[in-house]
Amino acid sequence: MPASHVMPSEESADLIEVVRDLADGELAPRVAKAEADEEFPREVFRTLGAMGVLGLPYPEEHGGGGQPYDVYLRVLEEIARVWSGVAVGTSVHVLSCFGLAGFGTDEQRRAWLPGMLGGDLLGAYCLSEPHAGSDPAAMTTRAVRDGDDYVLTGAKAWTTHGGHADFYTVMARTSDDRRGISCFLVPAGTEGLSADPPERKMGLTASPTATMRFDGVRVPVERRIGAEGDGLRIALAALDSGRLGIAAVATGLAQGALDHAVAYAKERSTFGRPIIEHQGLAFLLADMEAAVQSARAMTLHAARLKDLGLPFGREASIAKMVATDNAMKVTTDAVQVLGGYGYTRDFPVERYMREAKVMQIFEGPNQIQRMVIGRSLAGNTSSAITALGREKH
Known part of the structure; x- marks a missing residue:
């Protein structure tokens, strides 16, 4: 018996019904095969994007859905009831938009956030490293200022959508101070950015998880989110x-x-x-x-x-x-x-x-x-x- 929800508005109740129908009608028939074949369902995220799900908790003025977080979480729950890998991917995408939405300048938000929230682009979040998972302040990936660019060098582990994302929100060290970490928005396809083969996992096998390599990746200064040192x-x-x-x-x-x-x-x-x-x-x-x-x-x-x-x-x-x-x-x-x-x-x-x-x-x-x-x-x-x-x- 599906969960019952007391929603804050008629609009949010209708949204839950639409998502539940999508999960039961379109996701359920294909989840077992996709997970068995380890096949990433990129088109499912395009569908969710067209429905507005990928930007639900962000302001409408930037292309989001303008929904309370408690509504967004119940949408995630309805997706996860059928296909948790897709729900995790949705959560990761929303997480990857957080830095720009909350800490970017008005100019940065106007330039990039509508595309990130509008559903065509899929994001990834690069924080953990092979030897710095639960202690992000110990990261070693560096971003060195070179004129109007930063040059990123290092590796980020356990990246959901690694190699498939359209943009990566990346935390990198900009000073030797333990908290000297900054945040960067890196487009896919940037020279020097590459993905290792996906991890071979026990579960969530249709959701690719890979180590991302930064080999002299040049990122313009205007793609730094917040000030230097704000990353942590x-x-x-x-x-x-x-x-x-x-x-x-x-x-x-x-x-x-x-x-x-x-x-x-x-x-x-x-x-x-x-x-x-x-x-x-x-x-x-x-x-x-x-x-x-x-x-x-x-x-x-x-x-x-x-x-x-x-x-x-x-x-x-x-x-x-x-x-x-x-x-x-x-x-x-x-x-x-x-x-x-x-x-x-x-x-x-x-x-x-x-x-x-x-x-x-x-x-x-x-x-x-x-x-x-x-x-x-x-x-x-x-x-x-x-x-x-x-x-x-």
Whole structure:
């Protein structure tokens, strides 16, 4: 049974219905083959772009959809319910637009943002490095000023859409200071920019992930986003929003696994009745439903804080941790519900289980989320409820 949503407007409710129809009608029939063949569905992103999905949470004046973040996340969830690789790709594209949208000049936004949000272009985000994943301040990719250009040299690992994207938002070191990192918008096809062969992954196999190589890549100064040294601040702010994207994807993935498990449990009979009527299995499904609902509630709570302009970093980490840990548990239990069939590729739950694992790793592994949450508890941070209460008065 698909998730029910209480949407903030009739327009957003219609949007969810359109996306759900697309997921069920167009994505579902092709996902298994595309994932098995490791075939990147570029045309699916063009379709989503034409629908306005790739720019949903950004302002209409720049070509975006002007939707609240909580609406955008529910769209991601509906896509992930059927094809999490496409949902991850959508989240990564939205993340790759964040630096320009939030920190670019008016001139930069007018020049490039409409094309990035309009659906024709697909973005990628280059932050992690082979030896600097969870510690981005340790990156070694450098950008050296040379007249009116910067020259980028180094490598960026784990790049979703690597080799397929139309533009890359890249963080590179511009000084030896640990925080001396800057942000650049690099078009695909720039001389010296290349992609390694895609990683051979356990899941999300239709979503290419590759190391990007920067061999003397020249980028004009006007393609630097923000001032020199702003890159780490941009990256960390982007990750707060990106974690909500992954939380929504994980919630949708778990919902899809739960839907398949419930449908199977209603059809499969033992001892003269459907297995869903046996208490042991009914309790397992109930726990799965509670896990999905709690992940959704936490994710939307954090999104609403963001939409109100309130601090949401701690809540984003909680949402990412809860949703992805729950997705791993729910998909594992879905395989258990189907028994031996769940372990075969004749049913999608084994794929959901493989895909859930990486959700606990990217956008900061869940051990890092626990560090973020713990440090926030140790600090003197005001409560969002108090802040909202003051605004109401």
